[in-house]
Amino acid sequence: xxxxxxxxxxxxDPPAAPPLRWxxxxxxxxxxxxxxxxxxxxxxxxVAAGSRSAHRSAAFASRFGIPTSYGSYDALLADPEVDAxxxxxxxxxxxxxxxxxxxxxxxxxxxxSFMRTADEAVRIRDIRxxxxxxxxxxxxxxxxxxxxxxxxxxxxxxxxxxxxxTAQFGSATTFDANSRLFDPALGGGVVLxxxxxxxxxxxxxxxxxxxVDVSGTLASSGVEDSFSAVLTTSTGARATAAASWRSTSxxxxxxxxxxxxxxxxxxxxxxxxxxxISNDGSRLGFFDDRRPGRQGLSYQAEAMAGYIAxxxxxxxxxxxxxxxxxxxxxxxxxxxxxxxxxxxx
Ligand SMILES: NC(=O)c1ccc[n+]([C@@H]2O[C@H](COP(=O)([O-])OP(=O)(O)OC[C@H]3O[C@@H](n4cnc5c(N)ncnc54)[C@H](OP(=O)(O)O)[C@@H]3O)[C@@H](O)[C@H]2O)c1
Numbered sequence: 001x002x003x004x005x006x007x008x009x010x011x012x013d014p015p016a017a018p019p020l021r022w023x024x025x026x027x028x029x030x031x032x033x034x035x036x037x038x039x040x041x042x043x044x045x046x047v048a049a050g051s052r053s054a055h056r057s058a059a060f061a062s063r064f065g066i067p068t069s070y071g072s073y074d075a076l077l078a079d080p081e082v083d084a085x086x087x088x089x090x091x092x093x094x095x096x097x098x099x100x101x102x103x104x105x106x107x108x109x110x111x112x113s114f115m116r117t118a119d120e121a122v123r124i125r126d127i128r129x130x131x132x133x134x135x136x137x138x139x140x141x142x143x144x145x146x147x148x149x150x151x152x153x154x155x156x157x158x159x160x161x162x163x164x165x166t167a168q169f170g171s172a173t174t175f176d177a178n179s180r181l182f183d184p185a186l187g188g189g190v191v192l193x194x195x196x197x198x199x200x201x202x203x204x205x206x207x208x209x210x211x212v213d214v215s216g217t218l219a220s221s222g223v224e225d226s227f228s229a230v231l232t233t234s235t236g237a238r239a240t241a242a243a244s245w246r247s248t249s250x251x252x253x254x255x256x257x258x259x260x261x262x263x264x265x266x267x268x269x270x271x272x273x274x275x276x277i278s279n280d281g282s283r284l285g286f287f288d289d290r291r292p293g294r295q296g297l298s299y300q301a302e303a304m305a306g307y308i309a310x311x312x313x314x315x316x317x318x319x320x321x322x323x324x325x326x327x328x329x330x331x332x333x334x335x336x337x338x339x340x341x342x343x344x345x
Contacts, residue, residue, distance in 0.1 A: 004260060004278040008286050009152045011145055016043055017305035020107065023048040023082035025073050025097055026089035027060035030111060030297075034086060035064050037298035041291055044301055050076030073097060077104040084304070086138070087111055090180040091187025095120040098135065102127055107134040109304055112200075113192040114139075116341065118327035125320040134308050136300075136315040137323040139200050143299040145288035146274040147204070150255070150262055153276060154205065160259030165205045165239040167198035167268060170226075170249030175219055181245070182221045184341055189223035191334045195243035197269040198253070199329055202231055202239035204318075205255045208325055210234045216337025217246065224337035231329070241333075271296045 022038070024031050027049050038044045046066050051057035054071025061069035070076040077085070077100055084107035087097050094115050101108045102124075114137040115121045128135045141147060153159065171194060173181065180186040181193055191199075203209070209231040216227035226244035242249070253268035254261060265273040273287040291298060307315060314320050334340075 004282055005158060005276075005284070008149065008276060008284050009156070011149050011152070011286075011288070014302070014306055017302045018309050019043045019045045020084045020305045020308065021045050021047040021082055022301070023050060023076045023079065023085045023106070024060070024066075025050050025076060025085050025087045025101075026093070027051050027056055028088060030294075031060070031086065031088040032063070033294040034088065034297045034301070035066075037291070037295045038301055039064065041295060041298040042302050044298075044305060048076050048079055048082050074100065077101055077106060083107060084109065084134075084308075086301075091116045091192050092185060094187075095124065098124050099127055102131055102133050102135065105131075105133060107304070107308055109136055109138050109301065111138045112140075113187075113196045113327070113330060114323040115327055116187040116192070117344070118324055118331050121320070121324045121327040125324060128313070128320060132313065134304065134313050135320060136304055137318060137326075138297075138300055139196075139318050139323075139326075140297050140300045141197055141200060141269045142204055142318050143303050144271045144296045145299075146264055146272055146286060149274055149286055150205070150264070153262060158260060158276065159255065159257030159262065162206060162237050162255065162257045164237065164256045165202045165254065166241075167201040167239075167253035168242040168249045169194045169197050169251055169269065170242070170244040170247050172248045173245035175225075177221055182219055182223055182225075184221060184223050187341075188221070189334060189339055190225050190243050190245050191227060191330055191337065191339075195227060195241070195333065196326070196330060198241035198243060199229075199333065200326055201253045201268065202241045203326055203329060206231075206233050206237050206239055208233070209239070209329065212329065212332045212336060214333050214336025216333075216339075218338055219245075222339065224334060224339040227333055227337040229333050229336065270294065
């Protein structure tokens with residue numbers, strides 16, 4: 001029997017992590033937000049940028065004061081001054097780039113979704129295990145303060161027996177055949193792009209699912225552009241997870257148990273407010289908004305630097321087995337929505 005606490009646990013900032021020397025692979029939208037967040041909030045160093053074009057990497061490097069830029073990804077991986085790389089390219093490139101980075105002896109942070117398929121994720125885990133390098137998926141949501149607090153509450157059993165989790169991510173997006181989002185050859189589709197957040201949330205609170213029931217729709221390029229899923233664990237707890245490019249939804253998440261529920265406000269996948277609410281309506285609130293929006297990308301990089309300093313090779317919060325399990329769920333949700341990549345037909 002759990003009792004409702006009189007106050008929330010105090011979340012202590014982790015100690016400042018020793019700096020890694022980062023190289024950025026793929027100077028696109030998220031690479032810019034990641035670099036800005038690192039420079040604004042951490043002692044981490046960004047020492048090189050790599051692109052398929054020397055012009056694009058030089059422009060990125062000059063924008064952020066990065067000392068070195070390369071006109072190929074291989075040249076960046078050959079730089080002995082780089083300790084760790086951040087792979088911020090389309091999903092179609094993640095496998096080959098992660099494998100090349102591991103072979104070059106670099107620690108690797110791979111943007112979500114980790115890979116295109118669970119098969120690729122298994123292969124990367126196995127390649128990693130033959131080496132001493134650290135590899136993790138950049139599932140930023142699991143490293144932001146309210147999710148660290150939620151894990152403490154779950155560990156303390158404050159919610160009682162868990163029964164439901166809900167998370168949704170709708171972001172109306174006009175079809176564009178030239179965008180990576182809609183191109184199956186680049187690993188497009190709403191599940192890999194934003195559906196991964198509600199699915200990762202559901203899995204992080206309820207664990208793995210035995211049953212996966214999905215309804216979804218396809219864009220004209222063949223990738224799925226919306227889904228709603230009901231996910232059921234072996235004990236009968238259920239998550240409902242949804243994502244869409246056809247409409248915009250509130251970006252909220254919730255987890256409910258026999259004693260209390262936790263509601264995470266918008267946008268649940270970045271830094272967001274958390275409320276613990278008892279069955280009779282008592283509320284305790286938390287909001288650490290020091291790194292709003294995509295500035296929260298910096299938490300996972302600091303966590304990774306700390307894990308490496310501790311001698312770890314995978315994240316204790318989201319290991320490569322967790323990434324594989326999440327990719328297996330993603331495979332099932334994509335298939336349930338009716339989407340297949342060419343090599344899955
Ligand atoms: N964590 C987050 O908040 C967040 C948000 C958005 C996206 N993401 C993830 O970050 C990754 C990149 O997304 P993004 O929105 O930043 O994409 P983007 O703006 O299109 O940038 C992707 C970069 O990848 C490089 N690239 C390498 N091979 C490519 C290819 N075959 N086709 C196209 N580009 C290629 C490009 O750099 P060069 O051409 O210069 O080499 C480009 O700058 C994806 O995995 C995505 O899921 C994460």
